[in-house]
Amino acid sequence: MNFRQIGIEFDRDVIIIGDTHATWGKLNSIISTKKPSIVLQVGDFGWWPKFHNTTHISSGKYKNDPNFYSPPPDKPWLSGVRRELPWDQYGIKPGNTKIYFCPGNHEDWEDLELKATSDNPIQVEVMPSVFYMPKCSTLKLPDGRTILFMGGAHSIDKEYRQYRYDWFPEETIKQKDIYNLPDVDIDIVISHTSPQEFKRDLFKASGDYRQRDPYWLEKFNDPSCHALSYVLRRYKPSLWFFGHYHLVKTSMWLKTRWFALNKVSDTGWWTYLPK
Numbered sequence: 001m002n003f004r005q006i007g008i009e010f011d012r013d014v015i016i017i018g019d020t021h022a023t024w025g026k027l028n029s030i031i032s033t034k035k036p037s038i039v040l041q042v043g044d045f046g047w048w049p050k051f052h053n054t055t056h057i058s059s060g061k062y063k064n065d066p067n068f069y070s071p072p073p074d075k076p077w078l079s080g081v082r083r084e085l086p087w088d089q090y091g092i093k094p095g096n097t098k099i100y101f102c103p104g105n106h107e108d109w110e111d112l113e114l115k116a117t118s119d120n121p122i123q124v125e126v127m128p129s130v131f132y133m134p135k136c137s138t139l140k141l142p143d144g145r146t147i148l149f150m151g152g153a154h155s156i157d158k159e160y161r162q163y164r165y166d167w168f169p170e171e172t173i174k175q176k177d178i179y180n181l182p183d184v185d186i187d188i189v190i191s192h193t194s195p196q197e198f199k200r201d202l203f204k205a206s207g208d209y210r211q212r213d214p215y216w217l218e219k220f221n222d223p224s225c226h227a228l229s230y231v232l233r234r235y236k237p238s239l240w241f242f243g244h245y246h247l248v249k250t251s252m253w254l255k256t257r258w259f260a261l262n263k264v265s266d267t268g269w270w271t272y273l274p275k
Helices: 024-034 109-113 175-179 196-202 214-220 223-235
Strands: 010-017 038-041 062-064 082-084 098-101 124-127 130-132 137-140 146-150 188-191 239-242 249-253 256-260 270-274
Touching: 010 024, 146 223, 175 223, 188 223, 196 223, 196 249, 196 256
Parallel strands: 010 038, 038 098, 098 130, 146 188, 188 239, 239 256
Antiparallel strands: 010 270, 062 082, 124 130, 137 146, 249 256
């Protein structure tokens, strides 16, 4: 989807990015070509410092290595199979751009919450020009608008993950986070999942299988969605951006224009910020 078709003006100095899942190549490419001053990212960013310089996370980079695989005598052409290079947590190249991300459900929440939580919602520079924005943290844009970051979501794949290794209970929005919401006017919300109110338009077609699929329905049973419904009704922001569902869509809920962004590399994975 080309969001420009909705007929609103965009600020080309600010870009919002969908789920990156630690795929730095595309992120670096859009920063180097579009040269925004600010990038806002909607979670599943790829914060896994414990997996730095390992292949636990795919780097997407390979090299031929004749020692990696010893072929059978009758199939010598199999020598030199590609070996995946280790993943680099710090491979982001922001240049003059500042990147602000809220966590998704697939992050090292244990590491992040040692840096800041909704009890102390300060932005934390986790690497040069890359800022972790905890739940309830805010950012004021140069044009005066205030952004609320409200990351987190329930992992429906947690049964395939290991407790406190690559899955963390801190991932969902809790009641204590609601208590810590700021008492200021909010113009824009950046979250990972979405409020309940967006569900109908997100899967609007009556024949859309996601209206009935247990996999998708469970995403909306997430307590984080209910918490974000409270955020929506309390602040009534003019703009809201989220990811998580790996699809692209925009619609209105009352006076809030919302955008669902796709995962990196798929159509609709980024947009400029509407003015």
